[in-house]
Amino acid sequence: MKKTVIVIGGGMGGLFTGAFLSKEGFKVTILEKNATIGGGLQCFKRNGTSFETGMHILGGFQPGGTLNRICTYLGILDKLQMQFTDVDAMDSIIYGEDGRCYTLPGGKEAFTNYLKEQFPAEADGIQQYMDALYSLCEEIDLFNLRNGKGHLFAHNDLFFMPTDKFIARYVTNGRLRELLAYMSPMYGGVAGHTPVYIHAMINVLYINGSSQFIGGSQQLADCLADIIVSNGGQVISGDAVSHIEVCDRIVNRVITQSEKEYRADWYISDVHPDTLFSLTSDGAFPKSYVNRVRSIPNTYSAFSVYLKFKPETQPYVNHPCYYQANYETVWQLGNYDEANFPQGFMYITPPSHNQGPWAERMIVNCVMPFDPVRKWEHTTVGHRGADYKSWKERLMNKVIDILNTLHPGFRDSIEMVFASSPLTIRDYYGVKDGSLYGHQWDCENMIQSQMPIVTKVRNLLLTGQNVNLHGICGVPLTAIETAETIVGYGTIVEKISKIK
Numbered sequence: 001m002k003k004t005v006i007v008i009g010g011g012m013g014g015l016f017t018g019a020f021l022s023k024e025g026f027k028v029t030i031l032e033k034n035a036t037i038g039g040g041l042q043c044f045k046r047n048g049t050s051f052e053t054g055m056h057i058l059g060g061f062q063p064g065g066t067l068n069r070i071c072t073y074l075g076i077l078d079k080l081q082m083q084f085t086d087v088d089a090m091d092s093i094i095y096g097e098d099g100r101c102y103t104l105p106g107g108k109e110a111f112t113n114y115l116k117e118q119f120p121a122e123a124d125g126i127q128q129y130m131d132a133l134y135s136l137c138e139e140i141d142l143f144n145l146r147n148g149k150g151h152l153f154a155h156n157d158l159f160f161m162p163t164d165k166f167i168a169r170y171v172t173n174g175r176l177r178e179l180l181a182y183m184s185p186m187y188g189g190v191a192g193h194t195p196v197y198i199h200a201m202i203n204v205l206y207i208n209g210s211s212q213f214i215g216g217s218q219q220l221a222d223c224l225a226d227i228i229v230s231n232g233g234q235v236i237s238g239d240a241v242s243h244i245e246v247c248d249r250i251v252n253r254v255i256t257q258s259e260k261e262y263r264a265d266w267y268i269s270d271v272h273p274d275t276l277f278s279l280t281s282d283g284a285f286p287k288s289y290v291n292r293v294r295s296i297p298n299t300y301s302a303f304s305v306y307l308k309f310k311p312e313t314q315p316y317v318n319h320p321c322y323y324q325a326n327y328e329t330v331w332q333l334g335n336y337d338e339a340n341f342p343q344g345f346m347y348i349t350p351p352s353h354n355q356g357p358w359a360e361r362m363i364v365n366c367v368m369p370f371d372p373v374r375k376w377e378h379t380t381v382g383h384r385g386a387d388y389k390s391w392k393e394r395l396m397n398k399v400i401d402i403l404n405t406l407h408p409g410f411r412d413s414i415e416m417v418f419a420s421s422p423l424t425i426r427d428y429y430g431v432k433d434g435s436l437y438g439h440q441w442d443c444e445n446m447i448q449s450q451m452p453i454v455t456k457v458r459n460l461l462l463t464g465q466n467v468n469l470h471g472i473c474g475v476p477l478t479a480i481e482t483a484e485t486i487v488g489y490g491t492i493v494e495k496i497s498k499i500k
């Protein structure tokens with residue numbers, strides 16, 4: 001008899017964990033609340049045009065890269081359609097204040113040399129900063145798909161230095177400091193709190209090779225689901241888990257909204273811990289554990305604008321673009337003030353099948369806290385009221401105004417436009433306050449922000465972005481760790497490490 005596993009939540013974390021365990025001979029059942037699986041990988045259609053909800057920029061898919069090797073091991077690499085960003089332009093950052101645009105090339109050497117050309121007086125500091133960034137990543141075994149005995153706290157103090165202080169340690173030019181932190185909204189960065197090893201992993205992952213899915217990120221979710229199903233498991237969507245019955249620190253069964261019950265040897269939660277607590281019986285976890293986990297702050301949310309262009313009006317750009325109104329605000333982008341909104345955003349033209357020179361779509365992400373939508377927090381999708389609609393409309397127009405300045409004629413090229421808010425993210429993913437990446441890491445309080453995979457409930461484990469790191473950089477690695485908690489430490493990494 002195969003051992004059985006139930007995964008609560010069919011996001012990237014649940015699906016990767018389920019796929020690894022399926023390959024190890026487990027019969028996996030994924031239970032997903034939304035009609036379509038994927039969580040942050042899910043795509044949706046509006047008037048026939050498909051948009052990604054979360055996963056826009058990938059890293060680690062270049063030959064030898066972490067994701068390339070993981071997906072080769074899972075047998076899905078050939079099925080994924082993606083394209084790399086331009087070698088000479090992995091990202092561009094434009095500052096509204098003076099219109100200056102920096103176009104950063106990919107690859108450590110080219111990236112470093114470009115910065116040295118732009119800031120020659122800082123050349124030595126830039127080299128030291130880049131070397132330090134890469135050596136921090138070299139220390140992290142799992143990031144390099146190595147089995148190692150090193151615990152997070154075995155690293156030296158530099159590892160846990162706040163990112164902004166780490167950058168300031170190497171370079172003095174204020175503009176360069178800003179530029180080096182341009183990816184901070186990609187990891188929910190907060191000055192004085194985000195540990196530099198997180199900044200290092202995200203930056204190094206993308207500098208080494210960034211890419212985008214052709215035709216959307218849903219394909220990764222579907223490929224992972226196919227692994228589970230072809231190994232005898234099942235992926236059930238459109239039926240939320242409504243209760244997890246726990247008795248004497250053991251899960252007995254889970255019950256879904258349609259009143260079906262599921263039992264297994266192991267249970268894995270891919271939902272935000274706050275959501276998990278609301279689903280479990282009273283007293284399932286010690287109060288001190290619940291209070292500690294609930295006290296961990298969450299990363300900020302986002303306001304997103306989705307656009308479809310009239311044919312042949314906007315050029316396709318093969319890399320993400322970042323806009324920032326002023327220098328000196330990169331660490332404040334997560335704050336909100338309507339009068340000055342937006343202070344910055346990231347925008348992409350996701351590649352379509354047979355992508356030509358013209359863009360079909362654009363997605364704009366402006367990070368934002370939950371507070372601006374708190375007054376509508378008790379409303380539901382489609383019934384949030386006229387004032388909510390007009391607030392969204394105002395913000396959307398502010399974003400379009402800026403894009404119209406950056407790209408003259410932009411407004412006239414729009415065929416369809418709509419927006420989503422932190423409420424959309426909260427309701428869609430079932431995550432507290434619409435947090436983009438789950439728990440916020442705090443180098444001032446690393447022990448407090450730790451989320452172990454094992455819980456006080458003996459047959460219940462955690463996976464997903466709230467353990468370790470979010471996104472394509474973190475979630476698949478945590479999935480390995482969660483699966484190895486069941487099948488044995490090092491087992492899966494050992495197999496993947498044979499793939500070069």
Ligand SMILES: Cc1cc2nc3c(=O)[nH]c(=O)nc-3n(C[C@H](O)[C@H](O)[C@H](O)COP(=O)(O)OP(=O)(O)OC[C@H]3O[C@@H](n4cnc5c(N)ncnc54)[C@H](O)[C@@H]3O)c2cc1C
Pocket residue numbers: 008009010011012013014031032033034037038039040041053054055056057058239240241242270271275279302304365425428429430431435436437463464465466470471472473475
């Ligand atoms: C706007 C946005 C942009 C992003 N851009 C990028 C990017 O460019 N690159 C990158 O690497 N990362 C990006 N991320 C982050 C990335 O998408 C996430 O880190 C990742 O998808 C999280 O996966 P997860 O499985 O941990 O969580 P989720 O994707 O949130 O999955 C959790 C799943 O659980 C389900 N669920 C919740 N409650 C229940 C219940 N009661 N019963 C059953 N199921 C339930 C949810 O519906 C969801 O499908 C972005 C995120 C957002 C929101």
